[in-house]
Amino acid sequence: MKAQNSSFDEHEVLHELKHFLPAQAPLKDFVHHNTLHAFQDLKFYAGARHAKKIFGYFVSLQLDEYRALCKSGRIRKDVLERIVSEKKGLEHVDGWMENILSKKYDTSIPPRIGSLRSNWEKQYHIDLDLIVHPFLFRILCSYLDQGISVWSFPVGHKGFLSSLKEIEKDNYTSFFKTERAKKLLLKSKCRIEQLLKILVGDESLYQQYLYDQQFSHQGWSGMVSTIEDQPQTLLNQKEISLHDLVCFELLLEIDALDSQFGEDWLPIGSNLKNRPIELFGEVPETELDEVLSILHDAFEWSYYDQVLAAIQLQKQEKPAAAPGKSFQGIFCIDDRECSFRRYLEKVDPKCETFSMPGFFGVEFFFQPEHGKFYTKLCPVPITPRYLIKETDTKHKLQPEPLFSKLSHSLFQGWLITQTLGFLSALQLVLNIFRPAMMPVMASSSAHMDKASHLTIENKNPDHKENDLQIGFTVEEMAQRVEGTLNSIGLVKDFASIVYVVGHGASSVNNPHYSAYDCGACAGRPGSVNARVLCFMANHPQVRAILGSNGIIIPAGTQFVGALHDTTRDDITYFDEDALSSVNSVIHEKNVSVFAEALDFNAKERSRRLVSINTKLSAKEIHEEVRRRSVSLFEPRPELNHATNAICIIGRRSLSKGLFLDRRAFMNSYDYSIDPEGKYLFNVMRPIAPVLGGINLEYFFSRVDKHKLGAGTKLPYNVMGLIGVANGTDGDLRPGLPSQMIEVHDPVRLLVIVEHFPEVVLGSINQQPATYEFFINEWVRIVAVHPETREFFLFKDGNFLPYKPLPQSIGSVSDITALLESAKTTVTTDIVEATQENLPVYWIN
């Protein structure tokens, strides 16, 4: 946070401003990130407090809600008291408990943002936003449009402001109602400072005015700022900058004022009754802030503590009988896979499962056959140097005649309405009574044709396209396979088939479809990555190199790629015909294991998908779940990462005996083969930005559904294929729709790492950007001593011992019965919604 100084530096102010704007990319590249990333240099509660009082965001639940949670028992009294005594001292517990539970506070938040520009309305009685915004948004949207409009912006290759200039210059009509703004655009250099002088007058207020202005439509400003920084995120690239947006908006404001008052009105700065509060001035912590943070801590620890106690106190499993594994599976770290793994292990106790980020350690761009662009398939911060191409596809794109743009033209529209119009009636009936796959839906299988070939191996490093090497050389492959296997601890006892299972999602009527796919694959399904890793691991030369490095994969072992559709709970296997005859037989057996596990998984999920009766058989429910994924009228095809809360990094024995209700990300890691934490460093690298990002986006979308979340998705109107707005006049809505977060408990991610505290510390404190998440407590982290299972909580740079409170953990032998009897919430009120989350159980 910077102190304001009085002289205005346009470049610096815009740069700072961009930092605070929402950083969400266009819909097709939707990837989760910390919504309040701009405040991450502060401790969590301090950052949240600043965001709250400066921008008026809601950053926690409401005081009344916390108190109701105390009453309902969801916030445990013992936890609360412990936190109060730790923070305030034992002797002050009673007083503070009184404050926390019953003292009256004024909980309203008058934000600082907007206070300067609100004077237009107060002093000038003009609603500038109402006049300027709808038109501004329409022009922005038309300029950036990726393909909705039939007649696209006439000038699109010159930058935003220059394009506007050109259109304005050759025109019988005008963007403006009055002369001055027109002249300023055409005849002057149109510098921001010059325009601000007309509007604001007082230079010391310029910065604040720009913040006020841009935050009155943070959705569009954020989108412009993101596209400015990553123009490649639009397939039809458009040059735009926040500077151009600000300029044009200032011009429109001048125009609106001129048309109301003529040209002689006083700038807002010289007409102030009193100066607005400095935007980034100090934000002192009040008693209420402390009460809220104590309550929130208690809310989180009431759950965390239970998880830790369950891990610590569970019966130590005997080391698994070594050989004779039926198969092994590598899954994504994703919280949606945790129950799938549990069911596989239940259906076939001899199988073994692992998990890791779903790009499986292979990073590349992918080009589908006939595709005009490349798609990045690895975590967003990585920029790959490789390209994998798809060839020999069989499927073709299916057109949807009812979406044809011809229906928007006059005469063809006339024909279409009277012909296809009646077809659409039929289609509608079918969609409602017998939902089925349709061309308009987003399907995980459309990402890559199952029958296609991929160019994975590179025999000549000069074989390049646009500076990207086509495929990987043998050494590069071996390096990646070795890294991957070491990081998850799969270095010996290979089963005859190792499945590598990526995941993706299928949905219809869902503009946020890319948020449902694999975050580690930049919001795409993980099918290509799974296939690529398998190809590498099956490559004889790669195996030879691995063998010489100590990882001996038996010749009979084969890797098989697969894709798990998390919405439909279907699985697709790739390259099955490459299996040896022995393995084919084994595979067939495994396929039925997977199928059964997926039925159960669908059943477990169904308890939160209210339109399905959880008491039906697993098979019936699975059919329902599939139907749901193709239903136009289903706003919740799946619940994605909702309820995520913890991340367990360690051996499966740490979590195998626990029922975690699909709330845990899991990353396999074996401390014993990595005593110095060499691989742990790589494992920990994406945890905070990727999983922390997911978690915090859910968190803030949940606590402020309107300003940080995207509100209900039911009225969404798709704008230019890049964002959604409510209705036709509104601002873009960044964040998550309320249907995604309504059952989410806003708790920070608790990362539990199985290793010695000093090793864990060494693995997180080397990269400042990720360390910030931990040191400032936007993500909490606990180290589990691998031998004693003692906990060490990370606080202010040190791992300090933590002892769970005494409590009883239930055990359950029949999960199905547990699920069938679980409560489903009717409302989305937090007290009721959180009851849907089941406590941690030991599985017998």
Place this chain on the structure above:
Amino acid sequence: MTLLLTSLLKFLIFLPLAGFVVSLLIPGKMENAISRVAIFTVGSHLVISLVFLVFWFFNSYPTFETRELILYDTERYKFFISFYLDKITAVYLIVGSFLTFLVTIYCSYYMHRESGYKRFFNTVLFFYVGYNIVIFSGNFETLFIGWEILGITSFLLIGFYRDRFLPVKNALKVFTVFRVADMALILAIWMSHHLWHENITFSKLGDSRAVIEHLQDYPVLGILISLMIVTAAAAKSAQLPFSSWMPRAMEGPTPSSAIFYGSLSVHLGVFLLLRTFPFWEHQTLIVILVFLIGLSTSIIATAISRVQSSVKAQIAYSSVAQIGIIFIEVALGFYDLALIHFAGNAFLRTYQLLVSPSIVSYLIREQFYNFVPRRYIERHATLKKIEYSIYLLSLKEFHLDSCIYVFLWNPIKWFGRKLNFLSGKVGFIFIIVTFFIGVILLYNKQSIPQGIREYLPTIFAFIGLVMVIKSFTERKDIKLSWLLVIMYHIWIASAVSFYENVTMLEIIIYLSGVLVSGIVGYVCLHKLRILEHTIDWNDFQGHVYEHPKLAFVFLLSCLGTMAFPITPSFLGVDLMFTHIETNQVGFALILALSFIVVGLSVVRMYSRVFLGPHIKTYHDIPGRNS
């Protein structure tokens, strides 16, 4: 057989109403019960419609009408509810029933857990009641009841997300346009009373010989009536110059936008034209007018639709353009084609809107495989200039939106500003003083010279108009604003009392509803004042967040004071109009105008006080831009 058909027909009208009433009684938490009632109502309505239409068809589809309820019957004037069925009704019935049924099922899943689940289904069913009354109506009076219901339910559905600013603002905007249509219709009703000297039924309108005979005697009146009908139809069907309300109506949940603004509601203008076609088909001027409206709308709306970069606005304008063509078809007398076109357009736009969120994944994929970068070629300067101009004009919707603002709001606001001196205490004094003067004049009406007495009703009505306009533009004291509305009704009643043949009963019918509602509304405001200490209503207050019940009662009293067909006052308004003679155009215009403004004023009051973003910031509230 006819007996069977008639009783089925009654059932078709009664059923939605029954469903609506039942749905009101179910507690809001019982989602399943609510949606089941809605689905059952609309579903059985569809089944009965089908059965009915099959019988009807095999009986060589007769046109028939029933006269249901005679609400008021004197020698001078008869007010009755009448129903009517012919081919037009049949097509509208089947399309409406079919689409509403599908969308109801759709919504029972789609709306799950949405706060306002019950409110949504209540409103949809009420809308459906209105729709059926309109399409089955046998005379203008009956049609008007349905028409009013559609207006208010549209307001409620567009403003469904009542805690946000834009839905509420746009709901008000659309309501304003609909109100213009209402006024046109009222004037049409009034004039046709005088043209026919009776409560004319649509079946009689179909008798072209009688129509031609009557029109020969009153050619101007005939044209004026038709003009009013065309205005009402154009406003309802988003034709020029009213088109810009259509995209702005897309604020509710997608399926409700799809069915109401994509398909049913927006085609009711066409219905009105078809229904009254026999009346104006011989008036060449009107035929040409309808043709031109259709033509210009279809061209301009197509241009606007082509530049839209948001999917719903694009569909909205395409639909408007097609309705323009339907207007042309009607003007040219292609009855059947218009009906087919209506059905096709309704189905297609409903479907397109329902699938509209999918357009992202679909078009992005298409772009990924088929993208060809656009080449910008240098062109002849004038051509370029024309292209840029049309593009920019289309982007600005040919100024249609500001047009409405300039022609509708600004004059009223200007007038209102002139009345600023009536604020505060002066306002109350004005109310009291004028009231006593009025009473004295009324009491001594026999002793007032005939020359003056003749003008008194108009003057009284004008005072009433001043009051509602003041009420509409008042920004400080909400109670004053409300009192002015009540006083307006008293003035209108007094104005009409000057006529000899007005009976006490008629006055009582007129005043009963508005006065009771007025008092209830006043109590609501008073109670809110006590709870909140102050009611600042310069901007939206969103008090519904804390006081939903109070808001509901106040909404009802608003409906009552605007003579919505839930109180006898609705009939009263009609009775008042019948006393105005054709030579008192001024009085009629004032009455019609003030009738619109009353509606706007009370709905605005309700919106400002109870809807919009909540002023209290202890919970998360939406920004003004959502």
